[in-house]
Amino acid sequence: MKASPQMQARLLELQELDTTLAQLDHRMRSLPEQVDITRMEGEAPGLEAAVVRTGTEVGDLEREVAKAEAAVQQVRDRAARDQQRLDAGTGSAKDLQGLQHELESLGRRQSVLEDEELEVMERVEQAQAAERSATTARDEHAARLTELRAVRDEKAAGIAAEREQVAAGREAIVADLSDELVALYERMRAQTGSGAAPLQQRRCGGCRLELNAVDLGRIAAAAEDEVVRCEECGRILVRTAESGL
Secondary structure: OEEOOHHHHHHHHHHHHHHHHHHHHHHHHHHHHHHHHHHHHHHHHHHHHHHHHHHHHHHHHHHHHHHHHHHHHHHHHHHHHHHHHHHOOOOHHOOOOOHHHHHHHHHHHHHHHHHHHHHHHHHHHHHHHHHHHHHHHHHHHHHHHHHHHHHHHHHHHHHHHHHHHHHHHHHHHHHOOOOOHHHHHHHHHHHOOOOOEEEEOOEEOOOOOOOHHHHHHHHOOOOOOEEEEOOOOHHHHHEEEOOOO
16 A cells, blocks of 8 residues: 555544544543432432422321321310300209219320320421421432533533544544545554554554564565555554654
């Protein structure tokens, strides 16, 4: 394959840009904010579930309080009616005595129900505190997630802009090279990670191995426009003033 020394030298520029693009892609994938975002997105459903769970518990307990209040009120209403009848003094002595006993029983029942109501109300307060805590945790988590996404997006936009600029420079170089040379470069880049490397101090700049005397003699004898390759890794070797030939 033939290519002028100038075009071969441009392969090194192309490789440098491809290395920069790879580094930018790595930076994009490795943004520290993205690591935290991924972790926090995994935590979000659990925090939301905690809000729902504590809210449901509060609702259940509030209904229990309402039921307890209704039971207490029912006893109070019954006691009030009995007290009115007792105060009126209507009925036989036996009936009045029965009312007195019932009032005493209702009093004890009311005391028990009020204690139960108080216990449920305390549980409601505890559940409400847990719900507030869960809601705060969820909201703070969501706010932090929003902040991280904003930082990530800002950094990603900067990397994308830089990548676009580098990619434009790459396209300009590719446009100057022959399709055959670019195809060879791309094939070797896919196989080794870099398509071209400088020959410096008798070493391939790609695999870093020193070429033997036979290979060096072959390269030294090749025409300037002959595209030569490393016998070890297959990369295109670009001869430079420091090749040591």
